[in-house]
Amino acid sequence: MTFERGLPWWKQLVLQALALLVAFSVLFPVLWIISMSLDPRNLSRPTELNLIPPGASFDAYLKVMDKPTANPVTFTELAINQLKLAGGVSLFAVAVAILAAYSFSRFDFRGRRSLMLTVITVLMLPSIASIAPLFVLLNRASFSDPETGRIIFNLRNSLWGVGLALTSGQLPFAIWNLKGYLDTIPRELEEAARIDGASPNQLFFLIILPLATPAIAVTAFLSFLSGWTEFAISWQFLNQPQDFTLAMSLYNMTGPFSSDVPWSRFAAMALLVAAPVAVVYLLAQRWIVSGLTIGSVK
């Protein structure tokens, strides 16, 4: 007896058991964190495993929205900072990078190969490995009151400085990723337009840009994602609470001095940080996943 063509019932049963086991292992941490975030008892730590805690409520979320850490900043302020950082860097990097990607992908010129090698070489270096010079150099851009000597503005100690440091790594990534995409767009259309006398600018704005829109969106999202979860540079650069970001606060809630943070609040915070990017990811999964490999691997 078979349930479906080619798959005997015992095989279906074994494979279903395996697939369920994998699904359970994937869901286990996710369900645990959701269940903890709904725990109303404000327990410091959970003492048993249960899917839906008794008297489940959204209290922990409300507390986190109000004041996630000991610093006097609300969740909204943290989220806005993170959004400025991730969104600003992503839009700026992609807008500049698409121009370079067009040049690398479509034109042949002297120095192309060595310029591209420069981009790949920089790309290879993780952002942590350039944190020391960026910190030292951006710290020089400091302006103080000539009378009191108090520092009015220090580029390093601001979201602008962190944004510049992030762009330093995101721009080569965006160039390479977009170039990878543009290479996959067939050239026939442009060649026809070129014979008809279209200028390079016309080719870019009328043909390449419309065709590359999905690629631009995916690259912008990937860049946004790395800004949304950026921790090291913000942690090193920023020390005024009004500039703090979500990633820094999440670390504060689990780091070495967090023994008094109830886990229900940590769980709510973790889910609130993850939710926006997870939702976008799920909705645009098909495009994003193919975009993950194209630039970094190809």
Next chain:
Amino acid sequence: MAINTSNSEPSDFGRWWMRTTYVRAAYLYLIPSFVIMSVITFYPLLYQVWMSFTSYDITNLRINSDPPEWVGLKNYIDILSGALSAKVTNFDFVRILSFNLIWTFTNVPIHVVTGVLIAVLLNTKGLWFKGVYRAIYILPIVLPTLVIATVWRNMFDQTNGAITLGMISLGGLFNIPPEVFRIRWFESLDPPFALFLPWQPLPWSFYAMLIANIWLGWPFMTIVATGALQSIPSDLYEAASIDGASGVQQFFNITVPLIRPAMVPAAMYGIITTFNLFNFIYMMSRGGPLGQTEILVTQAFKIVNAQQLYGVAAAFSVLIFFILLGLTLLTNAITKGTERYDI
């Protein structure tokens, strides 16, 4: 162009100008990126090389402070010889580098093998609820690594973590006392397997991170493998089964060679990502206990962040650059992945 009506022949300059339209455009389009990168990427990296030969530290940070002292190769020698451990606790370059390599080359093969097997499972014809499973299996990719690492750290908590509580209730069914499962995952210095790697016994926190990173890593490989599997024509399998090939034979003689071109670049990508997995390790084990699970990038960050030895950090980053260059060239050479770079 009304001025030029009398003479329709363009001048030499005009011809040259026309001919180079596309080359000029190519350079023009590169200018914004390269101007910006010169300021915020290339210059800092060159500055870093200079810094690496100086004693740059917190006293040189103020604007009008004295320039740092030129110390030649001292920073490099201190790092490589281990003399730096006087300033940076638990510093041991050889241990960090070898742990970094062990970390990478234990994780990635497991990700690839698990990922491929699960992709094959999901690709079985006639399996029910495929859509549901696919939707669930994507979760580890969708959630930010930063969040995953903090959650898994708490999962491994010795008294209240979900792993500990889960193992205690499972063990209770077999009358195993709960104390057995109260493992100090992130503090214990006793290696759980003394004989495995006798020259560098790995602490419990390595295994905790290995488990969490397997959870994190296989779904990406499954997605890559699924794409490759679906492009294999089914006649190949039909022909093979007519010829009497078993499922295992089909897997090794058809599936493996045909998905290899897709898996090799994915594995290379995995190697580089895992080698530099900063957020994950910094959030989960924080390099502990006693720096045993420190990787190069987490150590580099600590030299800047905790010790504030900017000159040493610069030298350390230059070394990281060459190690990564070596690793990239090596993986490229082994896998012949270089052919896929379209330069």
